Amino acid sequence: MKPAEPLVTSDYTEPGVSGMVRDWGADKQAFDMPWGKLMMWIFLLSDTFIFSIFLTGYMNVRLSATDTWPPASEIFALTVGGVYLPLLLIAIMTFILITSSGTMAMAVNYAYRGDRRRTVILMIATAVLGASFVGLQAFEWSKLIHDGVRPWGNPWGAAQFGSTFFMITGFHGLHVSAGVIYLAIIARKVARGDYEKKGYAIVEITGLYWHFVDLVWVFIFAFFYLW
């Protein structure tokens, strides 16, 4: 026996609020996308909450600290060829991550066009950029630890600086590292042709995760390093 036709034809063409009401209320699935993509969005929403809580906690301890807050601009400065450049390392890391987001966006585009070779190359480029970001972060951490920054204190002022720094950048770095592994696995499967039948939504899903990691860095850059 053939399954019954749905009462409402499942189109997702109606625009605006009435379209939304129809998507939610009609006898069809609410979201016009593969389940994996929806699940990634929901996961990213939960991750948004985690990072927001970290940054809000940071705001709270920084507001309530009676000691002066250490000057991030000077702590993360580098001297290159005798020229003193504040925040240079962080600026380089920011540009690397933005570039990796750009290559990822293009990988998604080429995946939907069915250009496997370019997709794989761009995904590997994204992973390499991500790995170099983690490398620079490891360098930054060891420099700070060498300077005497600990989760319970530092030479320049409020003790809370260390704990929030290690927690927030550490959790973000963990996300980048996981993303590099995720990208490498999916790139390998794309190269093998595993998705020829299933379609290339998986590249977009991986991309969503990667762009989110970049997005979180935008907020960390503004609130932790520039504030």
Next chain:
Amino acid sequence: MSDTAGEQHPIGIYLKIWLLLFVLSAFSYMVDYFHVQGYLRWTLIITFMLLKAGLIVSIFMHFQWERLALKYTLLLPTLAIMVLIGLMLIEGDYTFATRHAFFDRG
């Protein structure tokens, strides 16, 4: 259900957004480099941050081409974060004042 329709944008748009993100990042770096201070500093930092975040979410993550059903599912819960930030802002100020009142007797 196949997601190929509507996903095809010319590569150029990603390069433009990429360039824009570069420029905006350079601007926020300049804020620090030229030691802009006070309310102007915070306004500029937040403006550049929100512009960058908006570009990443709407273009790179294709959010602006999604249907309203998803947009509201993702945006409405973040209002709770705004409430938390507001509460912790008050709480942080209060803790600071309390610390001054009770520990600054020296």
